[in-house]
Amino acid sequence: MDNWVAQKKGETKLDKFVIHGGHRLTGEIEVSGAKNAAVALIPAVLLSDEPCVLENVPDISDVSISLQIMSEMGATVEYLTKTTVRISAAGLTNYCVPYESARKMRASYYFLGALLGRYGKARVSMPGGCPLGDRPIDQHLKAFAALGAKCNIEHGMVDLVADQLTGNQIYLDVVSVGATMNAMLAAVRAKGLTVIENAAKEPHIVDLANFLNSMGAEIMGAGTDVIKIRGVERLHGAVYSVIPDQIEAGTFMIAAAATKGDVLVTNVIPKHLEPITSKMRKIGVNIEEFDDSVRVWVDGPLVRTNVKTMPHPGFPTDMQPQITTLLTLAEGTSIITEGVWEQRFRYVDELRRMGADISVDGKVAVVEGTGKLTGAPVKACDLRAGAALIVAGLAAHGVTEIEDIYHIERGYANLDAKLRQIGADIQKVSDPAIPAKLKEAL
Ligand SMILES: CC(=O)N[C@H]1[C@@H](OP(=O)(O)OP(=O)(O)OC[C@H]2O[C@@H](n3ccc(=O)[nH]c3=O)[C@H](O)[C@@H]2O)O[C@H](CO)[C@@H](O)[C@@H]1O
Numbered sequence: 094m095d096n097w098v099a100q101k102k103g104e105t106k107l108d109k110f111v112i113h114g115g116h117r118l119t120g121e122i123e124v125s126g127a128k129n130a131a132v133a134l135i136p137a138v139l140l141s142d143e144p145c146v147l148e149n150v151p152d153i154s155d156v157s158i159s160l161q162i163m164s165e166m167g168a169t170v171e172y173l174t175k176t177t178v179r180i181s182a183a184g185l186t187n188y189c190v191p192y193e194s195a196r197k198m199r200a201s202y203y204f205l206g207a208l209l210g211r212y213g214k215a216r217v218s219m220p221g222g223c224p225l226g227d228r229p230i231d232q233h234l235k236a237f238a239a240l241g242a243k244c245n246i247e248h249g250m251v252d253l254v255a256d257q258l259t260g261n262q263i264y265l266d267v268v269s270v271g272a273t274m275n276a277m278l279a280a281v282r283a284k285g286l287t288v289i290e291n292a293a294k295e296p297h298i299v300d301l302a303n304f305l306n307s308m309g310a311e312i313m314g315a316g317t318d319v320i321k322i323r324g325v326e327r328l329h330g331a332v333y334s335v336i337p338d339q340i341e342a343g344t345f346m347i348a349a350a351a352t353k354g355d356v357l358v359t360n361v362i363p364k365h366l367e368p369i370t371s372k373m374r375k376i377g378v379n380i381e382e383f384d385d386s387v388r389v390w391v392d393g394p395l396v397r398t399n400v401k402t403m404p405h406p407g408f409p410t411d412m413q414p415q416i417t418t419l420l421t422l423a424e425g426t427s428i429i430t431e432g433v434w435e436q437r438f439r440y441v442d443e444l445r446r447m448g449a450d451i452s453v454d455g456k457v458a459v460v461e462g463t464g465k466l467t468g469a470p471v472k473a474c475d476l477r478a479g480a481a482l483i484v485a486g487l488a489a490h491g492v493t494e495i496e497d498i499y500h501i502e503r504g505y506a507n508l509d510a511k512l513r514q515i516g517a518d519i520q521k522v523s524d525p526a527i528p529a530k531l532k533e534a535l
Pocket residue numbers: 129132199200227228229230231232233234267268269270271272293404410411433434435
């Protein structure tokens with residue numbers, strides 16, 4: 094068995110969530126910092142040899158892995174509070190991220206752009222991440238090549254080298270979050286002007302640009318599809334707070350609606366939630382927006398709607414499994430079209446075990462709302478699949494046991510404790526079927 098799986102088995106893979114469903118969620122729940130921003134901001138610190146302090150950093154395994162990679166490269170990492178971390182990349186000794194680290198998460202690809210920007214070279218293993226179908230990195234490599242880097246992939250390692258990075262026009266053939274952010278990381282210290290066209294517009298793109306600008310970079314247009322970057326010679330340290338997690342917030346909103354509850358979701362940027370909010374309102378969910386919180390409640394029937402996932406500002410693919418789950422509880426037939434990933438309906442088999450009536454044909458799912466789910470033993474096959482099963486378990490009659498929760502812990506901080514605060518009956522338990530000795534051996 095490979096080390097990573099063994100390590101995860103020792104830590105969490107054998108743990109599961111046990112949910113006694115059917116409790117109406119009420120009260121306040123706080124959202125943590127955004128995974129998809131934090132995992133880019135951490136490698137971005139490499140671009141300066143002065144320390145940076147990141148606040149509102151979520152306590153999730155993707156962040157621990159990113160910080161572990163930073164330490165392995167010679168950076169010093171120190172937690173000042175539970176969510177504030179000081180990172181200094183002054184004493185960097187290494188420009189290589191090996192297979193064992195990179196394969197644990199998708200966002201390890203950001204070390205390519207950051208190391209290339211810092212050293213003019215990088216050696217990083219091909220990334221891991223959620224199994225959602227084909228996940229190529231050709232657009233990342235196209236961007237690095239446009240800036241003057243030579244790229245070679247051998248034995249699963251991506252090698253980049255450039256004598257001098259020089260600004261250039263980069264047209265992305267597909268709208269890619271990762272390629273947009275990687276192009277920004279590599280271009281901030283390149284000579285001259287870089288223009289990224291057909292750029293992604295997600296809130297985490299803007300967050301990375303804001304962080305880099307606070308370090309002295311000159312990035313304009315983040316959040317639109319044309320980003321301009323004027324290269325600077327050096328970046329300095331900064332203190333910066335990660336934006337709230339739009340997907341964690343959306344998951345809590347769906348959980349509130351699925352249990353016909355009344356929940357105030359705090360520490361959010363309501364503007365970032367608009368694609369989710371507007372779809373949920375169509376389903377019959379009441380949502381009131383405040384400056385940095387949203388109240389979500391249901392006082393009538395949930396009704397069918399169609400959903401198509403798209404890059405921002407479209408409906409986010411990372412919310413697709415959760416909203417599909419909500420629609421199993423609504424009246425009528427809904428059609429869900431996945432517009433980003435080839436295979437993001439693998440969780441449907443597990444929902445069917447809970448009584449959902451969903452048929453899938455390629456990238457389209459047809460949901461017949463049955464209005465009811467029943468608890469069952471199920472397995473999380475990826476992060477948001479796991480989130481969907483949590484929502485289903487909270488709404489279902491009876492007991493749901495969710496295995497493989499290490500996927501969920503990649504992206505949700507203290508999920509069980511947070512949900513208990515709003516009345517959920519959810520416990521994280523070690524699987525008693527696995528004797529302790531065997532667990533140690535794994
Ligand atoms: C760590 C992180 O931020 N992960 C998010 C990021 O993933 P990630 O950055 O991997 O997703 P991308 O936006 O790059 O992918 C979007 C689409 O572009 C394609 N593509 C991408 C890159 C490339 O070089 N070539 C190519 O063809 C992909 O196969 C996919 O169909 O954005 C996704 C889309 O919002 C989210 O689901 C992930 O949660």
